[in-house]
Amino acid sequence: MSATVWIVLFRGVGGKTQLPVKPLREKLGAAGFDNVATYINSGNAVLSSDRPREAVHARIAEICSQEFGFEKDIHIVALAEWEQLIAENPFPDAVETPKFLHAAVLADKPAPARLAALEEVAQGGDRIAVVGKVAYLHTPNGFGTSKLAEKFDKGIGVATTARNWNTVLKLAELARAARG
Known part of the structure; x- marks a missing residue:
């Protein structure tokens, strides 16, 4: 299976809900995602993975919950869909x-x-x-x-x-x- 590029959209980042981009990039990279990038500090990331959508979503949600206490919705969209x-x-x-x-x-x-x-x-x-x-x-x-x-x-x-x-x-x- 070839890698899919995913655009990751975190709901409700900003104000009281923070998701620090540098630590997020580091944790996503350490979890085996490739080409990890973030865009502005308002809940946007890009990464690639050969895992299926559900597995990518589950792993990102797990990292965000455990590492950052982030429990809000996460939407992931393949580059082709974007x-x-x-x-x-x-x-x-x-x-x-x-x-x-x-x-x-x-x-x-x-x-x-x-x-x-x-x-x-x-x-x-x-x-x-x-x-x-x-x-x-x-x-x-x-x-x-x-x-x-x-x-x-x-x-x-x-x-x-x-x-x-x-x-x-x-x-x-x-x-x-x-x-x-």
Whole structure:
């Protein structure tokens, strides 16, 4: 089995919840993961492994719990899936201001009624679309002031973690470098 490059997204890092990047890189490397890199101190890592997704997830969760007391959701996405996430962006016009475009990786597909309810709170040019298990949010007046963004986490009804488009592209770059 050849190695897969994984993008690892830790939910809820920041504020009181810290996940120190240098010790995290060291622990992941010591656990046998290759090409380990992190991006900013907000819960993003890239690594490669020949282990299957479930085993990678389980080992990362174990390390984070034992070494850092981190018990929140961890989402892992293969590089090929991340490339698809970028290619399927339904709001290509929004990439001009990438901090206002977010991609949220979803644990499962949301119920149509949940998505419809979120669409109803969208205002001021806010837009949401779900493609597969990714929700795309465009908040042209700012994520922090958007009613859609405010209601998204609880409203979508499935576990999720979001990254702005700048971070999406940077993680793709790091993952491609890890692939070699």
